[in-house]
Amino acid sequence: MRDLIKDAIADLKKGDGFIYVTADGSKIDLHDAASKGIAVTPVNPKNQVIKKLEAAGLHLNDGKFLNELNELISLVTGNGVTSKTSKRRTFSDAEKSKIVEEWKKVEAAGKKTKAAFAREIGVGYQTFINWLRG
Template sequence: MRDLIKDAIVDLKKGDGFIYVTADGSKIDLHDAAKQGISVTPVNPKAQVIKKLEEAGLPLNDTRFLNELNELISLVTGNSAGPKVTKRRTFSDAEKSKIVEEWKKVEAAGKKTKAAFAREIGVGYQTFINWLRG
């Protein structure tokens, strides 16, 4: 289990965002594959990690399980400081204007919904809508 978790961390920290696998499912560096003339498939490491951990009995998509696991870890380690409290971020009028301008470009391209864009920039959907109206 420890090796599985270590491998998952390494895969998720990769800089290019993908891991590359050969036809037999082995991981390989993209440059090494190119040198050897081996065909590879890019794989989203997050999806791969979640799949492997679920196969090992750790359902990371199950929020209830994650909450219970976090509670267990905090009780075992004695680190029961409670839930993290994050400070609300405030945006200047100039930042809001820039974000709204960026949204107009994204909207013109038709690439994202307002909700997805708001999540991406770390703002609540209703807050973002209020900025658009303002």
């Protein structure tokens, strides 16, 4: 599990934003592929990481799961006091814009309701609606 998490972090820290895969699914450097004449497909590493983590049972897009995981970590490490009330979080304008952009992608795919998306990101429904009107 630790190696999986380390690999996920490494994949997400790569600078160009995409990884490139061959027809058989192997990762390859874009310049190597071009010099060898190999056709590649750009893949968002975030999507690949999410699939790998979900296959291992880590559902990081599930807000409830994340809350439970954070509570478990807190209880095991003894860092912080867990309670039913959560600390109120303030989002910067840039974070709000990014969340609204992400919602537009999710909405275009028709996969979730606004309420489900707001729950997933840990924001109240009405707050999220206000951001959309913003």
